[in-house]
Structure formats: C-alpha cells, structure tokens
Amino acid sequence: MELKYIYDNYKKLTDQKISIIARIRSNRQGKTVSFMVLNDGTYMDDLQVVYKPEILGYEDAKQARISSIVEITGILTLTPSRPQPFEIQASEIQLLDQAIEEYPLQKKEHSSEFLREISHLRARTRTFQAIFKVRSTAAYAIHKFFQEEKNFTYVTTPIITSNDAEGAGEEFIVTTTESKLNKDYVDDFFAKKANLTVSGQLNGEAFAQAFKNIYTFGPTFRAENSNTSKHAAEFWMIEPEVAFADINDNINLMKDMLVYVVKYLLEHNVKELTFLESQLESGLIEKITKMVNADFKVNTYEEVLKLLQQAIDNGHKFEENNIFFGLDLGTEHERYICEIVNKCPTFVTNYPKEIKSFYMKVNNDNKTVAAVDLLVPGIGELIGGSERESNYETLILRCKESGINPEDLYWYNNLRQYGFYKSAGFGLGFERLIMYVTGAANIRDVIPFPRTPKTLLY
Amino acid sequence: MELKYIYDNYKKLTDQKISIIARIRSNRQGKTVSFMVLNDGTYMDDLQVVYKPEILGYEDAKQARISSIVEITGILTLTPSRPQPFEIQASEIQLLDQAIEEYPLQKKEHSSEFLREISHLRARTRTFQAIFKVRSTAAYAIHKFFQEEKNFTYVTTPIITSNDAEGAGEEFIVTTTESKLNKDYVDDFFAKKANLTVSGQLNGEAFAQAFKNIYTFGPTFRAENSNTSKHAAEFWMIEPEVAFADINDNINLMKDMLVYVVKYLLEHNVKELTFLESQLESGLIEKITKMVNADFKVNTYEEVLKLLQQAIDNGHKFEENNIFFGLDLGTEHERYICEIVNKCPTFVTNYPKEIKSFYMKVNNDNKTVAAVDLLVPGIGELIGGSERESNYETLILRCKESGINPEDLYWYNNLRQYGFYKSAGFGLGFERLIMYVTGAANIRDVIPFPRTPKTLLY
Numbered sequence: 016m017e018l019k020y021i022y023d024n025y026k027k028l029t030d031q032k033i034s035i036i037a038r039i040r041s042n043r044q045g046k047t048v049s050f051m052v053l054n055d056g057t058y059m060d061d062l063q064v065v066y067k068p069e070i071l072g073y074e075d076a077k078q079a080r081i082s083s084i085v086e087i088t089g090i091l092t093l094t095p096s097r098p099q100p101f102e103i104q105a106s107e108i109q110l111l112d113q114a115i116e117e118y119p120l121q122k123k124e125h126s127s128e129f130l131r132e133i134s135h136l137r138a139r140t141r142t143f144q145a146i147f148k149v150r151s152t153a154a155y156a157i158h159k160f161f162q163e164e165k166n167f168t169y170v171t172t173p174i175i176t177s178n179d180a181e182g183a184g185e186e187f188i189v190t191t192t193e194s195k196l197n198k199d200y201v202d203d204f205f206a207k208k209a210n211l212t213v214s215g216q217l218n219g220e221a222f223a224q225a226f227k228n229i230y231t232f233g234p235t236f237r238a239e240n241s242n243t244s245k246h247a248a249e250f251w252m253i254e255p256e257v258a259f260a261d262i263n264d265n266i267n268l269m270k271d272m273l274v275y276v277v278k279y280l281l282e283h284n285v286k287e288l289t290f291l292e293s294q295l296e297s298g299l300i301e302k303i304t305k306m307v308n309a310d311f312k313v314n315t316y317e318e319v320l321k322l323l324q325q326a327i328d329n330g331h332k333f334e335e336n337n338i339f340f341g342l343d344l345g346t347e348h349e350r351y352i353c354e355i356v357n358k359c360p361t362f363v364t365n366y367p368k369e370i371k372s373f374y375m376k377v378n379n380d381n382k383t384v385a386a387v388d389l390l391v392p393g394i395g396e397l398i399g400g401s402e403r404e405s406n407y408e409t410l411i412l413r414c415k416e417s418g419i420n421p422e423d424l425y426w427y428n429n430l431r432q433y434g435f436y437k438s439a440g441f442g443l444g445f446e447r448l449i450m451y452v453t454g455a456a457n458i459r460d461v462i463p464f465p466r467t468p469k470t471l472l473y
Numbered sequence: 474m475e476l477k478y479i480y481d482n483y484k485k486l487t488d489q490k491i492s493i494i495a496r497i498r499s500n501r502q503g504k505t506v507s508f509m510v511l512n513d514g515t516y517m518d519d520l521q522v523v524y525k526p527e528i529l530g531y532e533d534a535k536q537a538r539i540s541s542i543v544e545i546t547g548i549l550t551l552t553p554s555r556p557q558p559f560e561i562q563a564s565e566i567q568l569l570d571q572a573i574e575e576y577p578l579q580k581k582e583h584s585s586e587f588l589r590e591i592s593h594l595r596a597r598t599r600t601f602q603a604i605f606k607v608r609s610t611a612a613y614a615i616h617k618f619f620q621e622e623k624n625f626t627y628v629t630t631p632i633i634t635s636n637d638a639e640g641a642g643e644e645f646i647v648t649t650t651e652s653k654l655n656k657d658y659v660d661d662f663f664a665k666k667a668n669l670t671v672s673g674q675l676n677g678e679a680f681a682q683a684f685k686n687i688y689t690f691g692p693t694f695r696a697e698n699s700n701t702s703k704h705a706a707e708f709w710m711i712e713p714e715v716a717f718a719d720i721n722d723n724i725n726l727m728k729d730m731l732v733y734v735v736k737y738l739l740e741h742n743v744k745e746l747t748f749l750e751s752q753l754e755s756g757l758i759e760k761i762t763k764m765v766n767a768d769f770k771v772n773t774y775e776e777v778l779k780l781l782q783q784a785i786d787n788g789h790k791f792e793e794n795n796i797f798f799g800l801d802l803g804t805e806h807e808r809y810i811c812e813i814v815n816k817c818p819t820f821v822t823n824y825p826k827e828i829k830s831f832y833m834k835v836n837n838d839n840k841t842v843a844a845v846d847l848l849v850p851g852i853g854e855l856i857g858g859s860e861r862e863s864n865y866e867t868l869i870l871r872c873k874e875s876g877i878n879p880e881d882l883y884w885y886n887n888l889r890q891y892g893f894y895k896s897a898g899f900g901l902g903f904e905r906l907i908m909y910v911t912g913a914a915n916i917r918d919v920i921p922f923p924r925t926p927k928t929l930l931y
Contacts, residue, residue, distance in 0.1 A: 017624075017685065019624055036717045036894065038682075038892055039892070055685050055716075055717075056626075056682075056683050056684040056685040056686075056716070057624060057684070057685050057686065080892075082891050082892040083892045084717070084892045084893065084894035111894040112863070112892050112893050112894045113892070114890065114891050114892035115890045115891065118890075118891050118892075135676070135679040135884045135885075135888070136679070136683075136891070138679075138680055138683035138684065139682065139683045143683075144683060144684070147626065147628070147680070147683075147684070148626055148684070150627075150629075151620070151626040151627040151628070152620075154616075154627050154629075155616055155617075155620045155627065158612075158613055158616050159613075159617075162609070162610075162613045166475070166477055166515060168514075168605065168606055168609040169608075169609040169612050169613065170605070170609070170921050171608075171612075171692070171709060171920075171921060172921065172922065173707060173921070173922040173924060173931070174632065174669075174692045174694075174707055175645070175669075175694070175706065175707055175924050175929065176929070176931075177929045177930070177931075178931075187633070187647045187648065187649060187662070188647070188648050188649065189645045189646070189647060189669065190645065190646050190648065191645060191646065191696045204645070204696055204698070204706065204926060204927075205706075205924070205926070205927060205928065205929035206927040206929075207929055209929055211632075211633075211647065218593070218921065218922055218931060221593040221594070221596075221931070222596055222605070222921060224496075224514075224597070225514050225594075225596035225597045225601075225602060225605075226514040226515070226596065226602070226605070226606070227475065227513050227514040227515050228514075228515065233691070233692065234629070234632045234691065234692065236632075236633070238649045238662055240662070248633065248662065248663075249631060249632055249633055251629055258513075258514070259494045259513075259542070405570070426593045426930075426931055427593075430593070432572065432573045432576075433540050433572050433573065433576050433594070434496055434497070434538075434540040434541045434542045434570050434571070434572035434576075435542065435570050436494065436542035436569040436570045462629075463628055463629060463630065463631070463676065463680060464630065464631040464676055466631060466633050466663070468662060468663070469662075469663060469664040470663065471633065471634070471635045471663035471664075471665055471667055472635075472884075473631070473634075473635075473636075473676060473679070473884055
C-alpha cells in the first residue's frame with residue numbers, strides 16, 4: 016500500500032491489517048512501547064507506527080536508523096485524541112535496508128544553504144517534498160489548462176539553436192570540438208555556431224501560424240554571471256502564442272491561465288501549501304486565494320509614471336525617484352503600483368519601445384509598443400508578453416535598431432510575408448511562479464538540481 | 474469563432490451567421506460562384522466557403538493568394554450530398570493580410586526532404602498538422618497518466634550536467650569561453666566541464682527515493698555523428714522511476730502507460746490518425762488498436778536466443794545469424810520475436826550484463842541483469858528499462874567494469890547507503906513513440922525543428 020492510499024481510505028481501513036514499505040523519519044524507544052515515523056513520499060503527512068518488544072522483527076526495528084527502509088505490517092487504529100487521525104499498531108517490522116550512520120539528513124534543522132549542497136537528498140525533507148510536489152502539480156495544471164480548457168497545441172521548441180539574436184551575449188555555446196583554434200565552427204557538430212536557447216518564442220510564433228493556439232513548456236538558459244536569489248542559468252518557461260490575437264486577448268489569456276493554475280493548486284495541494292505557509296511565508300494561502308478572486312486592473316505605462324510621480328510628490332521615497340518616459344520600472348515601482356495603488360494584480364501596457372524587444376508591435380504613436388507585463392503583489396513582474404509586430408518593413412527596421420542583423424532571423428521575419436494577421440503571446444518563468452505560490456525566496460530552492468555560476472552539482 | 478468550435482457545433486449553427494479568421498488553403502474562381510478552402514489550425518478538416526461577385530470584399534477576395542489571412546462572414550449551410558458536412562455561404566470576405574506570390578508552400582505535392590528545409594512552415598500542411606497535433610496530445614496523455622492515474626511526481630532533471638559517465642563520449646559540451654587553450658575549464662561558467670544531459674535517470678532515481686513515484690519528461694542529447702532516420706541530436710525522453718519496485722512492477726507500468734497513451738490518442742485524435750493512415754502508413758489505426766488490446770508476452774533473453782536459433786535451424790535467414798549469449802539483438806531479431814513468434818508486444822528480460830548499463834541490477838546468476846526491453850511489432854525495441862542495482866559494493870564494481878570512475882558518481886552510488894530498497898524505471902524515447910503512432914518513417918518528421926549533424930536551421 017502507498018501512504019496516500021492509506022490516508023485517502025483510512026476510515027475504510029480502520030481496525031484492518033495493512034502493510035506498507037516506507038522510509039524512517041524518526042525511531043524512538045519508549046519504556047513499554049516504541050514509535051516510528053514513516054513516509055514513503057506519496058503524501059505530505061507521516062505515518063505513525065507504534066511497536067512493542069513482542070512483535071516480529073523487534074530487534075532489527077529498534078536499531079533501524081533514520082532513512083532506513085522498513086516494511087510495516089499492523090492494524091490501523093483511529094486516534095481521535097491525537098493530531099494525526101490514525102496510527103499503526105505494528106505486528107511485524109521488517110528492516111529492508113539499514114541506512115549508514117553518517118546519513119547527512121539527521122533529524123534537526125538544516126539551513127537552505129546546506130540543503131542546496133545535497134540536492135540529491137533534500138527532497139526527502141518535508142519542505143522540499145512540498146515545494147517539488149507543488150512544482151509537479153503546477154506543471155500539470157499548465158498543460159491541463161492549455162490542452163483541455165483551451166485546445167492549444169503543445170510545441171517542443173528546440174533547445175540547441177543558431178538564433179543568438181535575443182540573448183545579447185548571455186548564451187551558452189554548444190560544441191563538440193574541445194579545441195577552438197578553428198573559430199568558424201566548420202569542424203563542429205552542426206558546422207556552425209550553436210547556442211542553448213534563451214526563449215522558444217520565435218519558433219513558437221511559427222507554429223502559432225499553423226495551429227493558431229500553441230504553447231511551449233521547456234528549459235531555457237541564460238549564461239548571466241549573476242549570483243542573485245532570482246537568477247539561475249537553467250530554468251523552465253511557458254510561452255503561449257496565439258495567431259489573430261491582440262494585446263487584449265493576451266491579457267485575458269494571462270489572467271485565465273494564472274487563475275486556473277493557482278486554483279488547481281488550492282484544490283489539489285492544500286496540505287503542501289499549508290505546510291509551506293507554516294515554514295516559508297505566513298499568509299501564503301490568503302495571498303494566493305486573494306489573487307484568484309481579485310479584479311485585475313490595467314494601466315498604461317504612462318499612467319504608471321503619473322502614479323509614481325504623484326507618490327513621490329506626496330512624500331513617498333523610492334530608491335529610484337527619477338521618473339521619466341523610458342524608465343525601466345524597478346521591482347519597487349511595480350510592487351508599489353499593484354500593492355499600494357491598485358491593491359490587486361495589474362497589467363501594465365504600452366511600454367516605450369526602447370526598453371522592449373524588437374519583435375513587439377510598434378503602436379501608432381511610434382514611441383510605445385503593445386507590450387504587457389503582469390505585476391503581482393508581493394513579487395512585481397510575474398509575466399511579460401506582447402502583441403507582435405506584424406508589418407514586415409517595421410520589423411526589419413526594429414531588428415536593425417536593436418542591433419540585430421535581419422538576415423540572421425530571415426525565417427522569422429518572413430513569416431510576415433506569408434499571410435500574417437496579428438499574433439500575441441507571453442512568457443512565464445515557471446520558477447518565478449513556483450516561488451510565488453510556495454513562498455520560497457530563492458530560485459535555487461524551487462529547482463530540483465539548480466545551475467548557477469560555478470555551481471554544477473549532480 | 475474557431476474552426477474546431479464550428480465543427481463541434483455545426484448542427485446548432487445551421488443557417489446561422491458565423492464569422493471566422495483563417496488562412497487560405499485554396500481559392501478558385503468558378504463561372505458564377507467561387508470557392509475558398511480555409512483552415513485556422515484548430516481542426517484537421519477544412520472549411521469550405523462559397524462566395525459570389527455580389528458579396529462585400531469580392532474584389533480583394535478573388536485575388537487573395539494561398540496562405541493569405543481572411544475574415545469570412547456568412548451563413549453555415551448543411552451539405553448532406555458533399556463529403557464535408559457543411560459549407561459557408563459568404564456574405565463578406567475581408568482580406569486581412571495578403572501573402573506574397575513566392576510563398577513556398579503552394580498547392581502541390583512536396584517531398585519530405587523539401588519540407589524539412591522549411592520546418593518553420595511545414596506544420597501548415599495537413600500531414601504535419603496531424604503529426605504535431607498527435608505529438609501534443611501524446612505528451613499531454615503521458616502527463617495525465619502519471620499525474621491523474623498514478624499520483625507520480627513530475628521532476629525536471631537538469632539539462633546541463635557534469636555527469637559524463639553514461640554518454641560514452643557522445644556528449645555536447647556547454648561552455649561560455651570561446652577559447653579552449655585553457656583546458657581545465659577554470660574560467661568557464663561552471664568552472665568545470667559541463668555537458669548536455671544524455672538521460673535524466675540518475676537524477677530521477679534520487680527523487681524516486683524521496684517521492685517513491687516520479688517521472689521526467691524533457692529533452693536529452695546525443696552528439697552521435699550518424700545520419701539515420703532514427704537518430705536526432707536532440708530528442709525528448711520520458712523516464713519514470715519507482716522506489717521499492719522490481720522488474721515486474723516495471724513491466725506492468727510500461728504496459729499501463731503505453732496502453733493508456735495510445736487509447737487516449739484513439740479517443741482524441743481519430744481525425745489526425747485517419748489522415749496519417751491515408752498518407753503515411755496503411756493499417757496504422759488497426760496496428761495501434763491491436764496493440765492496445767493485445768496480450769503482452771514476457772520472454773527471457775535466453776528464451777529469445779533459443780527461438781532465434783530454432784528459426785535459423787528451420788531455414789529463416791537473418792542478416793546476423795550468429796546467435797550467442799552476449800549478442801546485442803538487432804531490430805530484425807526483435808521484430809521476428811514479436812511479429813512472427815509471439816505476434817504481440819513482447820517484454821524481453823534478463824540480458825547479459827556485458828551489453829547493458831552499469832546501474833542495472835545484477836541477477837543471482839551473476840551473468841545477467843534485471844533489464845527489460847519492450848519489443849513492439851513494426852518497430853522492435855520501443856522502451857528499455859531495468860531494476861536498479863541496490864547493493865553499494867556491486868554498483869561500485871559495475872562502475873569500474875564499465876570504465877566509470879565511481880568518484881564521478883559518488884552521489885548516485887551513495888544513495889545505496891542511505892536506505893535503499895529496490896528501484897526500477899524505464900526510458901521511452903518520445904519521438905520513437907510518435908513515429909510508431911503516426912507512421913512517420915523519419916525522426917526528422919516528428920520533431921518541430923529537428924537537429925542532426927551539420928543541420929541547425931531555425
């Protein structure tokens with residue numbers, strides 16, 4: 016039996032003999048009875064086992080160390096007076112594998128830093144069990160939303176790519192030749208320079224022209240040498256793209272997706288979220304419940320500038336108090352707008368073209384683009400997207416203005432010549448979402464095996 | 474409206490005015506009426522539009538080229554005497570974007586080779602629309618099976634890794650330093666040698682020790698310089714792993730997963746499969762329906778050797794007729810066993826340890842390992858898996874025998890010291906599955922943007 020099955024059916028199983036294989040979280044000898052706490056990883060709550068000297072396998076059981084694997088057979092007994100709803104009165108304990116004494120995860124508090132050093136083991140702690148279960152469920156909810164609710168087609172865009180237009184030099188090179196004296200890559204596997212992708216969007220756009228509604232969900236890479244709590248070299252992105260759609264369709268899709276996924280988590284991972292709330296962020300469940308039920312407001316970038324200037328005029332101090340058209344909003348500005356001014360998630364639209372990507376649609380004012388970022392209380396920017404430039408000549412010009420050789424992206428630009436009427440999409444950094452819904456403050460703690468500068472373990 | 478919505482509701486919509494934006498597949502002027510065939514990518518069947526000179530937008534409409542985008546407004550009319558169930562009698566056609574004349578995908582037969590050269594456009598053809606829709610649905614069915622049917626936890630294992638034990642030199646190097654005069658990688662991003670992963674299994678096993686039931690689903694890489702129809706440098710793998718499970722649990726899980734996914738496709742993509750059957754493989758639907766309903770047989774490797782020898786003794790000729798213990802079965806042998814001998818999918822177990830990986834459990838005979846491959850009619854090996862070696866000393870020995878420095882995988886080997894009682898899992902090459910269910914003969918045709926030696930487009 017699995018622990019989840021036992022918890023799901025414990026009323027039916029009351030006073031019956033059950034059997035389970037699981038790992039020991041603690042093992043404590045009392046005077047007349049002993050106690051073992053077990054978990055097999057299929058459920059957040061542990062299994063309490065009571066055992067006495069007369070049971071089969073007692074000698075092994077009492078010496079079983081933390082993290083050892085045992086098979087327990089016994090009677091499931093309700094315990095209405097205790098925190099847990101039931102316990103197992105063991106009749107037999109079989110020690111299937113004894114862990115060594117030097118097992119690194121002994122029963123005490125461990126720092127996040129220490130646990131990051133043992134990322135092959137930390138998922139055995141309750142906090143990381145909860146985080147990675149939420150991560151798993153959220154990934155599934157995203158697929159379910161796009162496939163079952165919206166009839167989107169999932170596209171696996173390439174990881175190895177020759178597009179290096181977007182990464183601005185922050186790309187990993189992929190090679191098979193250890194010697195690079197030969198710089199033109201003729202001897203290399205692909206006979207040209209190859210990078211790890213920084214985004215699947217451009218390829219996704221091509222497929223949106225075929226399927227109308229597509230989404231990607233895969234790993235992306237940034238060789239940025241920054242050691243912050245928000246940056247990792249390898250992270251997962253969700254990038255939906257919809258043909259014939261504009262910025263307003265985009266806003267609706269962002270909201271629908273986010274609300275769906277968070278609702279799904281509230282329905283399926285309440286145990287995990289409750290535990291994370293107790294460990295990582297008080298008020299977590301209220302925070303995300305509020306978001307699900309919130310009105311989402313829309314402000315233009317220029318409205319945001321005015322609101323920020325008003326705040327300063329009224330005495331509010333930002334770290335950056337120089338508010339001007341062209342300012343790249345900082346997290347402090349973003350959070351002020353959605354937390355203090357609007358008190359709800361806020362879409363900001365129509366950013367200056369100079370601070371946004373070449374592929375975003377230039378508005379009629381010729382100074383802003385049809386970009387939209389979603390700002391969320393507690394975090395700031397969570398999702399960024401845009402309507403895409405659909406005019407071929409404008410796109411070529413924007414390439415050049417952004418220092419990109421249009422030839423390098425001929426296939427992407429050409430899509431505008433082959434029948435192209437609007438396209439809009441967005442990118443959601445999956446880890447940023449998981450940090451938001453779990454309360455984890457460091458991106459290293461929501462990635463099973465995180466990759467950061469000078470750190471490549473496991 | 475989307476095309477899928479119209480097809481799902483055409484009876485309800487009969488004689489009503491509808492409106493849709495879509496791409497032109499063909500546009501043909503008749504004497505009194507003209508005909509446009511449209512598709513917006515949300516459905517396999519096309520939309521037939523009839524229009525007359527008196528409609529709004531006629532002048533533009535009649536000049537609209539293939540691949541142009543139009544918005545059609547008109548009355549949905551049932552056409553019981555025609556192949557398609559309904560057509561649209563247009564009252565207005567708006568040409569939203571005219572495609573250029575040189576659009577590469579004109580209405581004629583194109584070779585697969587040509588279409589591979591335009592992988593940013595080929596999903597607009599019906600064959601590739603069908604293939605990539607099936608790919609999308611299959612990916613979703615896999616997530617659904619593991620999450621909803623089996624309570625497995627999805628783990629995103631790392632793409633960039635320092636493990637190079639398994640790849641046997643067929644790995645891509647990931648670097649940020651263009652000059653490699655400095656061979657010890659101290660100046661590189663990770664300050665050590667980094668590769669693209671060849672498998673998420675080892676990391677997955679660590680997480681199976683935490684969650685019991687996990688699966689991975691992500692890209693893997695092989696820098697193998699072979700230009701065959703079955704090899705790509707970048708492909709996706711599904712790698713489930715179950716703690717406390719043995720080879721028989723593994724067999725059951727393989728079968729359950731495969732049957733679930735193929736059934737799901739038969740339920741959700743019958744339009745696509747029917748079209749693919751007409752284009753790529755006659756008998757396709759019967760083939761996969763048979764598999765869903767088949768008994769799956771189990772043979773040991775040694776039984777297979779006997780069956781092959783009997784075949785040879787009875788006059789059958791293989792390309793490789795030297796049958797001996799230690800032979801790595803060829804596709805011809807695999808197909809003979811499941812197609813001619815068993816006439817059903819066949820699990821082959823207990824292969825010689827010399828031809829299998831170091832992590833597979835050594836059986837008591839000390840010459841075979843608890844490996845299991847699933848052979849499927851029409852293709853041969855589809856899935857490979859094993860129970861894992863759980864004895865620490867044996868695993869270290871097997872590392873050494875396989876030319877791996879155990880130090881390089883200390884964390885993986887150490888899992889055996891921290892409480893380890895059985896683990897089993899398998900790897901399914903996602904593209905091999907998609908080839909099997911779509912009838913596509915070349916792996917390049919089931920990957921949106923395929924990567925092969927000297928080919929890195931888009």
